[in-house]
Amino acid sequence: MSTESIFQTHLVLGYVAWLIWFGAYILPWLTSMDRVRAHRAIATLHSFRFFGLVFILPGVIGPNLPASFAAFAAYGDLAAGLLAMLALITIRIRPIFWLFVVAFNLVGMGDLALDYYHAIQAGLPAQAGELGAAYAIPIIYVPLLMITHVFAFYLLMRPQPKATQALAGEAAVS
Numbered sequence: 617m618s619t620e621s622i623f624q625t626h627l628v629l630g631y632v633a634w635l636i637w638f639g640a641y642i643l644p645w646l647t648s649m650d651r652v653r654a655h656r657a658i659a660t661l662h663s664f665r666f667f668g669l670v671f672i673l674p675g676v677i678g679p680n681l682p683a684s685f686a687a688f689a690a691y692g693d694l695a696a697g698l699l700a701m702l703a704l705i706t707i708r709i710r711p712i713f714w715l716f717v718v719a720f721n722l723v724g725m726g727d728l729a730l731d732y733y734h735a736i737q738a739g740l741p742a743q744a745g746e747l748g749a750a751y752a753i754p755i756i757y758v759p760l761l762m763i764t765h766v767f768a769f770y771l772l773m774r775p776q777p778k779a780t781q782a783l784a785g786e787a788a789v790s
Contacts, residue, residue: 623744623755630759638763651771655717656707658764662700662724665761668693670750678746682738685731692727696720718772725765728758 617625646654670676671690699720706712735741735754744751 618742619744620741623741626755627759630755631763634759634763638760638767643767646767646771651776652707652710652713654771655768656704658768659700659703659717659720661764662720662761663697663704665693665697665700665724667757668697668753670753677748677750678743680743681746681748682734682740682743685734685738685740688734689727689731692723692731696724696727699723717768721765721768721772724761725769728762728765731758 646657649657669690671681671686671693677686697720699716703713703716703720706716731754740746747754
């Protein structure tokens with residue numbers, strides 16, 4: 617089996633495994649709580665995206681990892697992670713919290729989509745060994761990040777029940 621085939625198989629199966637786990641355990645948990653707590657849980661996961669800086673860390677990645685992929689992925693992850701942290705820090709100031717929730721999800725999902733684009737353009741699947749120790753990130757971590765971004769957007773776009781809107785309004789005033 618070629619390096620490219622193995623990488624693509626790993627990536628697809630990463631999504632399958634996380635979707636099964638997410639549907640069985642995380643989706644029921646997130647939907648059982650209010651929107652703020654659900655977005656707080658998602659932001660906490662994404663606050664660890666600073667780890668993406670590993671894509672530019674010599675000795676962890678191979679010397680031939682395409683720079684067009686590595687730098688964009690590293691700094692895009694860092695930006696998304698910092699925005700997620702800002703959402704967590706501002707949770708008591710709801711309008712700012714929601715601004716950062718939207719921002720980290722837009723930046724984070726955009727980063728992942730562009731990382732896929734850059735990876736394909738640079739031929740990364742055929743050079744997947746150059747990811748070195750960072751190989752686990754696109755295979756294990758990225759599918760979960762993308763799934764939670766999609767769910768976060770679902771939560772953001774879903775109409776809020778009237779009773780919850782009234783409580784949110786009272787909380788913002790106090």
